[in-house]
Amino acid sequence: MKPESGLRRACFGALLAFAPLLASAAQTDRVVVDAAFDAVVQRYRLPGLALGIVEDGQVVYTRTTGERIAGSGEAIDRQTLFKVASNTKSMTTATLARLVDAGKLRWDDPVTKWLPQFRMNDAWVGREMQVRDLLIHNSGLRAGAGDLMLWPEPNTFTRTDIIHGLAYLKPQRSFRSGYDYDNLLYIVAGEVAAAAGGAPYESLVRREVFVPLGMSRCQVGQWNRAQVGNVAQPHMRQGERNVPVRSDGDIVPATTMDPAGGVRCSLDDMLHWVTAWLKPSPATVQWLSKEQREAVWAPQMQMPLSKRMREWDNSHFSAYGYGWRLADVDGAFKVAHTGTLMGMYSAVTMLPDKGVGFVILINGEGEDARTVLSQVLVKHYTRPAARLDAAHYASELAREDAARPAAQKAPDTSARRKATAKEFASRFGVYRDPWFGEARLCADGNVVRFRSIKSPVLTGVVQKVGAGWLVDWDDASVDAEAWLDFAPQADGTQLRMSKVDPQADFSYDYEDLAFQRVGECARP
Structure with missing residues (x-):
């Protein structure tokens, strides 16, 4: 717009x-x-x-x-x-x-005037984005994109991580073409304010x-x-x-x-x-x-x-x-x-x-x-x-x-059980997403744990539900379970995640993650 x-x-x-x-x-x-x-x-x-x-x-x-x-x-x-x-x-x-009143900043200043390191996934968008664009949710990113770098707290992501990570978040629509609520660009706005x-x-x-x-x-x-x-x-x-x-x-x-x-x-x-x-x-x-x-x-x-x-x-x-x-x-x-x-x-x-x-x-x-x-x-x-x-x-x-239509409601996952290390063994490994960092899917005794390195609250036990897998987070306050999908993608992605409940808070932006397997689990 x-x-x-x-x-x-x-x-x-x-x-x-x-x-x-x-x-x-x-x-x-x-x-x-x-x-x-x-x-x-x-x-x-x-x-x-x-x-x-x-x-x-x-x-x-x-x-x-x-x-x-x-x-x-x-x-x-x-x-x-x-x-x-x-x-x-x-x-x-x-x-x-x-x-702006003090003459230190203009709403139409390019963001890169204040933060030369700023990039978006589309290089043109990064160059064209103005200070005003940081504030009005028109970036083209999915609602809540990258919010897993902010929540749940505590985590170890920095504002430098966020500015770096934005370059890896893929848009779902063109720049300025529609409204999708975001938080990360307000972090950028805060850094622009600090610079100005x-x-x-x-x-x-x-x-x-x-x-x-x-x-x-x-x-x-x-x-x-x-x-x-x-x-x-x-x-x-x-x-x-x-x-x-x-x-x-x-x-x-x-x-x-x-x-x-x-x-x-x-x-x-x-x-x-x-x-x-x-x-x-x-x-x-x-x-x-x-x-x-x-x-x-x-x-x-x-x-x-x-x-x-x-x-x-x-x-x-x-x-x-x-x-x-x-x-x-x-x-x-x-x-x-x-x-x-x-x-x-x-x-x-x-x-x-x-x-x-x-x-x-x-x-x-x-x-x-x-x-x-x-x-x-x-x-x-x-x-x-x-x-x-x-x-x-x-x-x-x-x-x-x-x-609300059934498709918008959480599915029944009550017929679940903890995945065993034996049945999950072929999927074990260290996985890396370019903006979220490393997560480990490894055995813990006879169960399987998902552990995020930079967001330690996102630690949970893998559950088997029918033919699918989900993560049941240890911390009850993390109230959005995640599906795990190991179908290989043409871009090299080997693990995708998504919300079990479609109505869960969009800040659980599992859908923006694209993990590649980069290593083995440590031997016991």
């Missing part, structure tokens, strides 16, 4: 400029919001939830419940830190926008976003958990219990994925963030120019308009800006993003025409809870007379799931 025309930018800019004049006298009905809050906590058995609403520049509603760590007695409050995950992306784009801003990404986002906007509790990079204090931990469901998973140590390290999803903030921090976009205070009005505010919220890449959006929201357009999703809902402009990491869910939603924004932070398995609560709140402002409650949207999600 080519950069939008000056006329389109001007028209959209005029819409944004006019939006405050359209703002209604929106008022939060606390009874409605409390009912939705209570319903999602109860229905989805969340370990913790924080919710805040801003109207006309004022925080009009906050509520928190639950515990930072289930069973600890440590209550969540407005200062508790949560992983905001991909809501980090808009902070990364704001950092870049500040550099003269400081590491983590220092830049503190300097350009956290400090000027008063987001004093936000953390990125390495920090001391005990000194900072009041930190929520992620949870997963095990039976009837919420169990902490991938909990922090005493020192929270900087991570490779920080520019794409590594920020943690409190509810109060995130309400400062929302207010800075909807109604800047005298202290923050100069933080970002009108031109860059409009650029960040301008539609840069068309997104698919889903059946759900048409039916639930009467939406007519869907697009991605710089780190924000843009759409219309019941005739109102919506700017939003979600964030998802294992055991943590966030949502930031703004209705600029209404002068309203809200923040949702969850420290458990909360995908459906986030969807339901977000929808109830949006409708509270766009269609208040409809009185669409949490039960309504929960039933809609259940209906969607029931209607």
